[in-house]
Amino acid sequence: MRMSTLFLRTLREDPVDAELPSHRLLVRAGYIRRAAPGIYTWLPLGLRVLGKIEQVVREEMTAAGAQEVHFPALLPREPYEATGRWTEYGPNLFRLKDRRENDYLLAPTHEEMFTLLVKDLYSSYKDLPLTLFQIQTKYRDEARPRAGLLRGREFIMKDAYSFDIDDAGLERSYRAQREAYERIFTRLGLEYVIVAATSGAMGGSRSEEFLFPTPSGEDTFVRSPGGYAANVEAALTAVPEPVDASDLPPAEVRDTPDSTTIDTLVSQANALYPRPDRPWTAADTLKNVVLALTHPDGTDELVVVGLPGDREVDLKRLEGALEPTLVAPATDEHLATRPELVKGYIGPAVIGPNAGDDGEDRTSLRYLLDPRVVPGTSWITGADAEGKHVFGLVAGRDFTADGTIEAAEVRAGDPAPDGSGPLELARGIEIGHVFALGRKYAEALGLKVLDENGKAVTVTMGSYGIGVSRALAAVAEATCDDSGLAWPMPLAPFHVHLLATGKDPEVFAEAERIAAELTAQGIEVLLDDRPKMSAGVKFADSELLGVPLVLVVGRGLAEGKVELRERATGERRELPVGEAVDAVAGAVRSALAS
Amino acid sequence: MRMSTLFLRTLREDPVDAELPSHRLLVRAGYIRRAAPGIYTWLPLGLRVLGKIEQVVREEMTAAGAQEVHFPALLPREPYEATGRWTEYGPNLFRLKDRRENDYLLAPTHEEMFTLLVKDLYSSYKDLPLTLFQIQTKYRDEARPRAGLLRGREFIMKDAYSFDIDDAGLERSYRAQREAYERIFTRLGLEYVIVAATSGAMGGSRSEEFLFPTPSGEDTFVRSPGGYAANVEAALTAVPEPVDASDLPPAEVRDTPDSTTIDTLVSQANALYPRPDRPWTAADTLKNVVLALTHPDGTDELVVVGLPGDREVDLKRLEGALEPTLVAPATDEHLATRPELVKGYIGPAVIGPNAGDDGEDRTSLRYLLDPRVVPGTSWITGADAEGKHVFGLVAGRDFTADGTIEAAEVRAGDPAPDGSGPLELARGIEIGHVFALGRKYAEALGLKVLDENGKAVTVTMGSYGIGVSRALAAVAEATCDDSGLAWPMPLAPFHVHLLATGKDPEVFAEAERIAAELTAQGIEVLLDDRPKMSAGVKFADSELLGVPLVLVVGRGLAEGKVELRERATGERRELPVGEAVDAVAGAVRSALAS
Known part of the structure; x- marks a missing residue:
């Protein structure tokens, strides 16, 4: 294939919508062209x-x-x-x-x-x-x-x-x-x-x-x-072992004014009810988050998810666990339909299996727990009344759930579930x-x-x-660099990019001869035979297109020399023109065989 | 490829919607399968x-x-x-x-x-x-x-x-x-x-x-x-030469009661106004047909097309001439909007360039003539009044048109427009x-x-x-026959269909050996290795699938013979098993080279 007739126009400007190098370079090098958002045309090289x-x-x-x-x-x-x-x-x-x-x-x-x-x-x-x-x-x-x-x-x-x-x-x-x-x-x-x-x-x-x-x-x-x-x-979460809770004191409802967030709750707990051995932290709190599910049949459901207060809910993980159901945070409108849920003070007492009959004719919301809330652990959590939390509420003893669910964000350093080390x-x-x-x-x-x-x-x-x-x-x-694409040999649009540079007709004639010999051996050659293009443009285009081997026939031909470059490594070597065909064919075959 | 594992089920029944042999056979032979009306799945052979x-x-x-x-x-x-x-x-x-x-x-x-x-x-x-x-x-x-x-x-x-x-x-x-x-x-x-x-x-x-x-x-x-x-x-119509009309008498309006069709008009003309030399025929009449055009911009237009009464209007030819405008016969509702058009008696006097001002504020309809209505020819046509036609109306002398259009049906025997003989x-x-x-x-x-x-x-x-x-x-x-498909070698899904028939393990082993040898030579082999299928079923499937060469390894193997069949011609010949590979490979190569 000849560059002089190849349907190709390389671009110096990056496309405005390109975020990634691969996208930018595939467009600039004339491999693909956008037809509509997310819809591309394949050009000859692509x-x-x-x-x-x-x-x-x-x-x-x-x-x-x-x-x-x-x-x-x-x-x-x-x-x-x-x-x-x-x-x-x-x-x-x-x-x-x-x-x-x-x-x-x-x-x-x-x-x-x-x-x-x-x-x-x-x-x-x-x-x-x-x-x-x-x-x-x-x-x-x-x-x-x-x-x-x-x-x-x-x-x-x-x-x-x-x-x-x-x-x-x-x-x-x-x-x-x-x-x-x-x-x-x-x-x-x-x-x-x-x-x-x-x-x-x-x-x-x-x-x-x-x-x-x-x-x-x-x-x-x-x-x-x-x-x-x-x-x-x-x-999956590395689920901690259940804890023996037989010595734990009974839970106790305490006043915690203005504690509708985990941060304010922790401050209030440390201010009003300091713990002798160490301060309360978010990890001591049980956060109950109301979520709105949309099931594939179109019906909606509110559920409550309980997780340690030092972890955020990861909606994508929840959706992964609940596929194809969609998950979104509950809105104030949602909460207004369930007066038993006191915003900022939601606790397990009114949800899931723990909910008693509140006199209204309605089913309790499902309650799902993150696996970290294992039986026997003790928590500060909402007491379902404005300005009140319950301290020392023990999972399994004082409340249960309808099931567990992978709800919390995963963090670097969390243990792998199979004990194979930190993630x-x-x-x-x-x-x-x-x-x-x-x-x-x-x-x-x-x-x-x-x-x-x-x-x-x-x-x-x-x-x-x-x-x-x-x-x-x-x-x-994976393979591109700042100058352009750099294909591995088995996937490259051509095996070798043969550049004829300068204006000497003998250079062009020799390039044609080499191209013909290589083609006859089954080597795929892209010949840059453009007569009036500067060597600089040809080199830049060649870097951009990313054909793995580049053979330059130029001024050196007068001394019987051509130059062979490897696009990926930038390695160059001069060789006698008479050895060019064998050198290229050998390099191509060995790259394809490896 | 082995028939025992090929994703294929040949069908004995024709698909109910198949009109053509190619359709019927491509479905029955398992090349394609309908997914929806006009939408097909390609199976491995197809x-x-x-x-x-x-x-x-x-x-x-x-x-x-x-x-x-x-x-x-x-x-x-x-x-x-x-x-x-x-x-x-x-x-x-x-x-x-x-x-x-x-x-x-x-x-x-x-x-x-x-x-x-x-x-x-x-x-x-x-x-x-x-x-x-x-x-x-x-x-x-x-x-x-x-x-x-x-x-x-x-x-x-x-x-x-x-x-x-x-x-x-x-x-x-x-x-x-x-x-x-x-x-x-x-x-x-x-x-x-x-x-x-x-x-x-x-x-x-x-x-x-x-x-x-x-x-x-x-x-x-x-x-x-x-x-x-x-x-x-x-x-295109072979357009007759214009006729010299200088000796023709002036046109004359005559009573032609109950003559709203070409047939009744011709009868009335012969009954009331017989011509001495020969009877009037439909070819002597000029039929003016009102058509409703729908232009690509959505606007509608009525036009009148004039053509010899012995030819029907060909709507597809008209649409071809007027693309992308759509053409349909005018309805009674259309005609009701143009009272100057008297149904059954429409003549050129009120349309196109011939229309005088009829006192109404409207443009005349466009009038287009079939090329057969050449200048100088004389016609019987409508006189734009109930029960009246005009005789001897001469094209070019008594009426003109806005243009010509290929409106009439083409018939076998019509002359080619370039004089190259009858069509x-x-x-x-x-x-x-x-x-x-x-x-x-x-x-x-x-x-x-x-x-x-x-x-x-x-x-x-x-x-x-x-x-x-x-x-x-x-x-x-083009290539199928009553028994099935019959592909030319360059397009066939496989070059040779190798059938192992009977139950003798040696037959199957020999077929495997031949298949392996052919495959090694680049020949594409479909091996019918199904162990419990009768020879009859294998032959029938082979006819249906239409692989061009069929090599049968069966009972004859005991005498060292196999049979080579050509699907298209039905020719068969026995040959020594030792020659089978060369014979098949030679036949494939020669068919591909031709």
């Missing part, structure tokens, strides 16, 4: 890289025994209605009507359709196990599309689905996909961390995310020195996600097969996604 | 064939100098608003809103976006000529999706766009694409006819369609022995369409470049489409 990534994914999927199919993006409402996702996806789903006023959607993922296809064609345990995949365009109406390809509204995914007769089969299929993902990201040269994850709108029993660790990532995850790793939404927090970009779905979709859509005894059994499924266009951006993000 | 067709298209596009890009399918309204197509496409366009209530569409074709992209990046005549293409999923909300892939609502197209500084450049780009199309359809093994076409919603100065001739096609076209060929909508009518499937768009889109969207003198000039464009998924169906339609 499409070449994308094709190479797709090919890696396809090869590894096939090697893992998955078979390729291709579903439409435009799908009818009914299957998504059957699983509840037509509603659950909320405003993230692009919905439309056809000319007959039938409802359609642009699919964000295809569990329903794969389930129905297998139901349509297969009927026996002998047909299983089966794993199908596609590389296909997906749609998601993101509230805040960002960072170019990293969070788009139209994007390319590889999605795979496994079908098994029993749990052991699902485990094998899940493992096979998980291992294929490890091979894929290794081949893409992408560092990854596998973290426990919540299942989100997908449902299912278990899931793990592949995160590319980078400070610019949108996902926060925790990991311990001993190997525990989880998305922060899915991170560190880091950020990453989700590049893959594997789900053991179980039977949710098969049950909703009636996918059963006959087992060996002729009995109809529900199939168990897995779902496995890789953001293909996002992976491209992640590779760009 | 996807393999599709990939091979795409590759042929890609290679020929690249060879023709076109560069591949990839646009989104989900696009904002504004560019399509600027060219008027947001409205012109009418109910054929899938429209939707995003979460911010912005208007989007699913693109049926991408002229606007390519124009804007080139405007965005290029600015000089030095950047041209340029031809870009994509292979991409398109959407069109067809009123009547039919025939599986032939008329779908989600389908795959190759669309290319050329950009040139002047008309001569456009002509070269158009030629290059047209020639690439000829090579593509030749490589696909698809017979094609290139016909003159109307431009439809695309606009532009000139276009040609590539039709695959088949009686089941939706397009009607005409062709002459001398090489004229046109879609019937675009077919025959035939049907075909549109598999490609090339448009010389000219400057319509560049003007609407402001695509200009600086010419050699630094002057901004509007770019001229071409647009070139191939229905890739439709081409697959056309190949299936």
Whole structure:
């Protein structure tokens, strides 16, 4: 390919909406171009890289025994209605009507359709196990599309689905996909961390995310020195052992005027009721937070969550635990409907299993506790009356809850739940996600097969996604530097960027000869044959485009010399022009083989 | 690939909605599966064939100098608003809103976006000529999706766009694409006819369609022995020479009671005013038909079209001539608004340039004549009064029109407009369409470049489409027979279908060995290794799937023999098992090379 005719215009200015280097550089280097918010056009260079990534994914999927199919993006409402996702996806789903006023959607993922296809064609345990995949365009109406390809509204995914007769089969299929993902990201040269994850709108029993660790990532995850790793939404608390509370004194209601926040409560407690051995701290208080849940069927519910006063509620973790239910802080309007809740003084006595009949004809609110509030621990908490708190209220002895929930923020230094050491927090970009779905979709859509005894059994499924266009951006993000992109050889749009510089016709003729020889050997050459462009511009463009090897044919040719540069390292060496073809071809082959 | 694990279930029953053999067989053989009306899922076999067709298209596009890009399918309204197509496409366009209530569409074709992209990046005549293409999923909300892939609502197209500084450049780009199309359809093994076409919603100065001739096609076209060929909508009339009318008597109004149809008029004329030399026929009458036009801006207009009484109005031809205006017969309500039009007796005296002032404050209706109504010809036509016609009204002498229009149906036997002989009518499937768009889109969207003198000039464009998924169906339609599909080697999902029949383990082991040897040589083998399937079922499936070579390893193996069949011809020959690999590999290579 010749630069003189390649459809490319490199840009000196950063796009105004670009936050991340990968986004900025992919636009400036002419790989992609924005068509609408979160919607991009692939230009020739970008499409070449994308094709190479797709090919890696396809090869590894096939090697893992998955078979390729291709579903439409435009799908009818009914299957998504059957699983509840037509509603659950909320405003993230692009919905439309056809000319007959039938409802359609642009699919964000295809569990329903794969389930129905297998139901349509297969009927026996002998047909299983089966794993199908596609590389296909997906749609998601993101509230805040960002960072170019990293969070788009139209994007390319590889999605795979496994079908098994029993749990052991699902485990094998899940493992096979998980291992294929490890091979894929290794081949893409992408560092990854596998973290426990919540299942989100997908449902299912278990899931793990592949995160590319980078400070610019949108996902926060925790990991311990001993190997525990989880998305922060899915991170479990190291639950302390229950405490023996048999010697603790009875709880006592005390006046705590003007103590509607944890800070003021702690001050008042230390001022009015100092403790001899050490001062009260926020960690001694039990905070009861009222939350408004919106369930997928559209109904609302108020619940109260209790957690140590030194921790904030993490709404994303709560939503992770309650998916697909949405969670928001309760408003004053909400609180006004429940007069038993005294703002700033809410205590467990009036909620959950502790609530006595207050004379009103209504059900008590559900009460959920953070796992840190273990039986036998003693707390200062609201006494459900203006200006009063109860001191020494013991969990399990004086109050109970309807259940526990991961409600509190995770902090660096918190112990890992498996005892593998203190957690560190880091950020990453989700590049893959594997789900053991179980039977949710098969049950909703009636996918059963006959087992060996002729009995109809529900199939168990897995779902496995890789953001293909996002992976491209992640590779760009991982490899770029201040001057531009710097592709690894297997993904680069071309293997070598051959620059003819200066005005000497012999230089251009020699560059053409070298390009022809390399091309004949199967090496992909981008030849900068632009006749009137300065060497400076050519070098800058070459840095920006990020082809891994750069061969410069210029002034040195008069002395029989050319220069070979490595884009990523900046290493340069002069070599005799007669050795250029072998040197380049050798370097390309060794980079592709490694 | 092994049949025992291939995701495939062949069906014995035809799908209920299938009209055409290709549709029926592609579904029954497990190549595609319907997801919604006009929306299909590609199963593994179908996807393999599709990939091979795409590759042929890609290679020929690249060879023709076109560069591949990839646009989104989900696009904002504004560019399509600027060219008027947001409205012109009418109910054929899938429209939707995003979460911010912005208007989007699913693109049926991408002229606007390519124009804007080139405007965005290029600015000089030095950047041209340029031809870009994509292979991409398109959407069109067809009123009547039919025939599986032939008329779908989600389908795959190759669309290319050329950009040139002047008309001569456009002509070269158009030629290059047209020639690439000829090579593509030749490589696909698809017979094609290139016909003159109307431009439809695309606009532009000139276009040609590539039709695959088949009686089941939706397009009607005409062709002459001398090489004229046109879609019937675009077919031009062989216009007779003007006649010398100087000796003709003056026109005369006569009573013709109860003559509101051409049939009754001809009867009355012969009964009341017989002509000595020969009887009056419908060809002697001039029929004036009132039509209701709906213009793209939403306004309506009544026009009158005059044509010989022995021809019917062809609304599709009229729409072709008037695109993007819609055409329908006028209703009684329409006629009631124009009392000068006497139903059954409408004549040219009250319409177009012939209309005198009738005292009412209104403009005369436009009057358009079929080209057959040449100056100097004499007609019987309505006298604009109940029960009266005028005889001997001479075109050009007694009445004129606002213009001519191709209004009448074309009939077999009509002369070709270029004198190349009588036309025959035939049907075909549109598999490609090339448009010389000219400057319509560049003007609407402001695509200009600086010419050699630094002057901004509007770019001229071409647009070139191939229905890739439709081409697959056309190949299936062209090659299938009663037993199933029969792919040409370059497009077949596999090169050879290797059947192991019977129960002898040695047969299966030998088939495995042959499959492995062929695979090692790069031959694509589908191995029917299903252990408990009868030979009859395997043969039937093999006929249905249509892999071009079928190698049967069965009972004959005991005598060292296998059987090689050609799917298309049914030819069979026995050969020694030791020669099987060479025979198959040789046959595949020679079929691919031819």
